[in-house]
Amino acid sequence: MKKMKGIILLVVLSVSQTIGAQTKIDPSTIKDKMQWFADAKLGIFIHEGIYAVDGIDESWSFYNKKISYADYMKQLKGFTLKNYDPAAWADLIKESGARYSVITTKHHDGVAMYDTKMNDLSIVKKTPANRDMVAPLFRELRKRDIKCGAYYSLIDWSYPDYPGFLKDSSRYQVYKDYGRWNRFRAFFQGQIKEISEKFNPDLWWFDGDWEHSAEEWESQRIRHIILDHNPNSIINGRLQGYGDYETPEQNFPVTRPKYNWWELCMTTNDNWGFHHDNNWKTPYEVISIFADVVSNGGNLLLDMGPRADGTIPDEQVHVLKELGAWNRRNGEAVFSTIAGLPQGHYYGPSTLSKDSTTLYLFLHGSSGGNIMIKGLVNKINDITVLGSNAELTPKIVGKISWSPVPGLVYVNVPRESLDEYVTVLRLKLDGPLKLYQGHGGLN
Numbered sequence: 001m002k003k004m005k006g007i008i009l010l011v012v013l014s015v016s017q018t019i020g021a022q023t024k025i026d027p028s029t030i031k032d033k034m035q036w037f038a039d040a041k042l043g044i045f046i047h048e049g050i051y052a053v054d055g056i057d058e059s060w061s062f063y064n065k066k067i068s069y070a071d072y073m074k075q076l077k078g079f080t081l082k083n084y085d086p087a088a089w090a091d092l093i094k095e096s097g098a099r100y101s102v103i104t105t106k107h108h109d110g111v112a113m114y115d116t117k118m119n120d121l122s123i124v125k126k127t128p129a130n131r132d133m134v135a136p137l138f139r140e141l142r143k144r145d146i147k148c149g150a151y152y153s154l155i156d157w158s159y160p161d162y163p164g165f166l167k168d169s170s171r172y173q174v175y176k177d178y179g180r181w182n183r184f185r186a187f188f189q190g191q192i193k194e195i196s197e198k199f200n201p202d203l204w205w206f207d208g209d210w211e212h213s214a215e216e217w218e219s220q221r222i223r224h225i226i227l228d229h230n231p232n233s234i235i236n237g238r239l240q241g242y243g244d245y246e247t248p249e250q251n252f253p254v255t256r257p258k259y260n261w262w263e264l265c266m267t268t269n270d271n272w273g274f275h276h277d278n279n280w281k282t283p284y285e286v287i288s289i290f291a292d293v294v295s296n297g298g299n300l301l302l303d304m305g306p307r308a309d310g311t312i313p314d315e316q317v318h319v320l321k322e323l324g325a326w327n328r329r330n331g332e333a334v335f336s337t338i339a340g341l342p343q344g345h346y347y348g349p350s351t352l353s354k355d356s357t358t359l360y361l362f363l364h365g366s367s368g369g370n371i372m373i374k375g376l377v378n379k380i381n382d383i384t385v386l387g388s389n390a391e392l393t394p395k396i397v398g399k400i401s402w403s404p405v406p407g408l409v410y411v412n413v414p415r416e417s418l419d420e421y422v423t424v425l426r427l428k429l430d431g432p433l434k435l436y437q438g439h440g441g442l443n
C-alpha cells in the first residue's frame with residue numbers, strides 16, 4: 001500500500017511540475033523570434049565547471065552533503081582547461097548536426113565561467129585556467145553558424161547574501177531581510193546584464209527558479225533586461241512563468257506536449273558534468289529518443305560534460321559523431337520539419353514537411369518487414385528510404401471501393417535498405433496531409 005501511494009504521488013508530482021512551469025507569455029507575440037528554434041531540433045548542452053575536477057555532482061554534491069563546501073571549493077585549484085580547444089568543441093557540435101549550443105556561464109555553485117566584474121568567484125580569478133571559457137566558444141560557434149545559448153543559474157549557493165545553500169540551514173528568509181535580498185538581486189541581475197553585453201546570447205537557459213517566486217527574482221524585470229539588449233533572445237521556461245518555452249528534463253513525456261515550443265534536456269550518460277559514469281546511452285538510444293522528440297514537435301538538448309582540462313571523453317565524442325552521421329543520412333526528415341501524425345495512425349515516430357505534403361516515418365531498431373499506416377486519405381506518389389534511396393511500393397489493404405474510409409497502407413521494408421540505427425521512409429503525398437479519424441466501417 002505504501003509503495004502504491006508513492007507511485008501515485010510521483011505521477012501527480014510530475015504532472016503538476018509541468019503544469020506549474022507553464023509560461024505566462026502570449027505565444028503570438030514571440031512566434032517570429034521562435035522560428036529558428038522550432039527549426040533547429042538539436043542543441044548541445046555543455047556542463048563544464050569545477051565539479052569536473054573530482055568528477056562529482058555539479059553543485060548538488062555539497063548541497064546534498066556528499067562533500068563539504070570547503071572540499072568542493074578545493075576543486076578550484078585543479079581546474080585548468082589546459083587542453084581546451086573551443087574550435088574543436090565547435091567542430092564536434094557542428095558535426096553532430098546541432099544548430100545551437102548552450103554552455104554553463106554559472107552553475108548553482110556560483111563559480112562564473114567568464115570574467116565577471118560582479119564578484120571574484122570566477123574561473124578567471126580563482127583557478128589555474130585563468131581565462132574566460134564562454135567568449136572563445138561563442139566566437140567559434142558563430143563562425144560555424146551555430147546559435148549560442150547561455151545557461152545561467154539564478155540560485156547562487158556561494159554568494160553571502162543568497163538565502164542559503166544547505167537544505168536544513170538557511171542563512172535568512174527573504175521576507176525578514178529584504179536589504180540582503182536586494183543586495184543579492186543587484187548582484188545576479190548585474191551578471192545577467194554583463195552576460196548580455198559581453199556575449200549577446202541568442203538563447204538564455206535559466207535554472208534553479210524553483211527556490212524563489214517570480215516576484216522575488218523579478219522575472220519580468222529579468223526579461224526586460226535581456227530583451228532591451230536583444231529583442232530576439234529566446235528565454236527558456238525556468239523563470240517562474242516568464243520564459244518562452246518549456247524544458248522537460250531527462251524523461252520523455254508519454255503523450256504529445258501541448259506547448260508551442262519545448263525542449264527535452266538530457267544527459268548522454270547519467271550526469272550533466274564530467275563524472276566517473278559509464279552508463280552511456282548508445283547512439284541508437286539517443287537517435288531513437290531524438291526521433292521521438294522531433295515527432296512530437298520538440299527539440300533535444302543533448303548534454304556533454306568535458307573534463308576539467310577541457311578534453312571530451314571518447315564515448316561522448318562517439319555518440320555525437322554517430323548522431324551526426326545519422327543526421328547526414330536522415331536530416332531531411334528532422335530539421336525544419338513539423339510534428340508528425342497524431343497517435344494511432346502509425347506505431348512509431350513521424351514528421352511532416354512544413355506544407356505537410358511529405359510524410360516521414362521512422363522505423364525503430366533494425367526490424368525490417370511490414371509497417372502499417374491507418375487512416376491516410378491521401379494517395380502516396382512515391383516512397384523512398386532515406387540514405388539508401390531504395391524506392392518502395394505501398395500495398396493498400398481493406399479498402400471498400402465506395403466507402404470514404406481509407407484502406408490500411410502496408411509497406412514492406414527490405415532488410416538491405418535499413419539504416420544502422422533508425423530508418424526513415426519518405427512518403428510523397430498527392431497534397432497536404434488528410435487523415436481519416438472516424439470509427440471505420442462504411443463511413
Ligand code: GLC
Binds near residue numbers: 047249
Ligand atoms: C537541474 C539541475 C542542474 C542541471 C540542470 C540541467 O535543474 O539542478 O544541476 O544543470 O538540471 O537541466
